[in-house]
Amino acid sequence: VQEVPMEDVYKYGIVNGVFIEDDVYKVKDLVEKPSINAAPSNIAILGRYIISPQIFEMLEKTKPGKNGEVQLTDALKLLLGKEAIYAYKFKGKRYDVGDKLGFLQATVEFALKRDDIKDQFKAYLKSIIKKID
Structure with a gap:
């Protein structure tokens, strides 16, 4: 609990x-x-x-x-x-993956921990953030 x-x-x-x-x-x-x-x-x-x-x-x-x-x-x-x-x-x-936002948060955080994709994923996130601002 x-x-x-x-x-x-x-x-x-x-x-x-x-x-x-x-x-x-x-x-x-x-x-x-x-x-x-x-x-x-x-x-x-x-x-x-x-x-x-x-x-x-x-x-x-x-x-x-x-x-x-x-x-x-x-x-x-x-x-x-x-x-x-x-x-x-x-x-x-704990990630509440039964909640849409919680699922996305878990996915992003775990992706950023993976050595095989974290650098490319960080670059992708930075490009998305630039579009938001």
Whole structure:
């Protein structure tokens, strides 16, 4: 999990949890893409999981939610009724590639790290910036 700006909570599954030790939360509740007013926190689920096999039973019981999709967050909420769930607070840079701007930012930053294309890509970006100004 990672903190996100409150105005972005509607983009993520959000955790309501209790901080129990360094970077670890005990999850009390999960809400899939809540409105700002309904969000229990600004702690966003990043989509990396270690889950018990019982999640498959919970997925079978989960009804489609937003956009007619079965949400893993909803299945995790059911699982929470049977076993404890913990969340680890991620440290580091994260790219939201589910967001158009985040996808472009990740692409540009990773392209600039590649030895085989970074010089040509920098030159390209500079030429684009000159056209903007």
